[in-house]
Amino acid sequence: AQSVSQHNHHVILSEAASLELGCNYSYGGTVNLFWYVQYPGQHLQLLLKYFSGDPLVKGIKGFEAEFIKSKFSFNLRKPSVQWSDTAEYFCAVINNAGKSTFGDGTTLTVKP
Amino acid sequence: KAGVTQTPRYLIKTRGQQVTLSCSPISGHRSVSWYQQTPGQGLQFLFEYFSETQRNKGNFPGRFSGRQFSNSRSEMNVSTLELGDSALYLCASSPTPGTPSYEQYFGPGTRLTVT
Numbered sequence: 456a457q458s459v460s461q462h463n464h465h466v467i468l469s470e471a472a473s474l475e476l477g478c479n480y481s482y483g484g485t486v487n488l489f490w491y492v493q494y495p496g497q498h499l500q501l502l503l504k505y506f507s508g509d510p511l512v513k514g515i516k517g518f519e520a521e522f523i524k525s526k527f528s529f530n531l532r533k534p535s536v537q538w539s540d541t542a543e544y545f546c547a548v549i550n551n552a553g554k555s556t557f558g559d560g561t562t563l564t565v566k567p
Numbered sequence: 568k569a570g571v572t573q574t575p576r577y578l579i580k581t582r583g584q585q586v587t588l589s590c591s592p593i594s595g596h597r598s599v600s601w602y603q604q605t606p607g608q609g610l611q612f613l614f615e616y617f618s619e620t621q622r623n624k625g626n627f628p629g630r631f632s633g634r635q636f637s638n639s640r641s642e643m644n645v646s647t648l649e650l651g652d653s654a655l656y657l658c659a660s661s662p663t664p665g666t667p668s669y670e671q672y673f674g675p676g677t678r679l680t681v682t
Contacts, residue, residue, distance in 0.1 A: 498570075499657065499659075555600065555623075556612065557602070557611075
């Protein structure tokens with residue numbers, strides 16, 4: 456069965472700190488990987504995605520993620536967070552049959 | 568281009584009743600997926616429709632059903648509501664399944680409260 460695990464449920468950082476949110480998935484076949492963000496009171500929106508090619512992908516607002524196939528991981532990173540990055544972050548996997556699975560989410564709080 | 572719209576935005580129902588939620592995808596998008604979002608459980612996939620056919624289904628009881636119309640608009644129905652059905656129901660649309668990226672665009676959700 457396909458599953459996604461986000462290890463950090465709540466992360467608290469000070470502004471300018473570096474961020475890394477973990478995401479591991481389990482699925483034996485080809486996957487498409489996503490990070491979505493939900494700012495307070497707003498819709499879920501796509502941060503970045505990977506489906507093939509360079510395993511290091513860059514998204515909006517300075518976020519990046521690296522797909523490491525051998526570790527079934529797709530961790531999200533940002534070198535220096537801002538207060539405006541306070542949000543909930545979701546990792547998601549969609550297989551080639553279109554079946555999607557989201558992680559439970561990580562709440563990021565950035566202290567000014 | 569208008570985004571994904573969902574109606575109603577808020578709904579209060581009583582246990583045992585049934586409810587229908589509506590989703591209009593982005594113009595030109597033909598795939599619609601539904602999710603249930605609850606605190607601590609993230610997003611749980613309900614089902615996906617494409618060309619009026621259910622293509623994928625999550626692990627929800629048969630009380631949860633959906634359909635898609637020829638204009639790609641979709642509805643989901645929950646019968647015999649239970650307290651545990653209280654959640655934010657999200658709809659997401661995609662251009663066409665099978666495209667490389669499967670990027671989904673989410674609506675604002677319908678907040679369902681069952682009392």
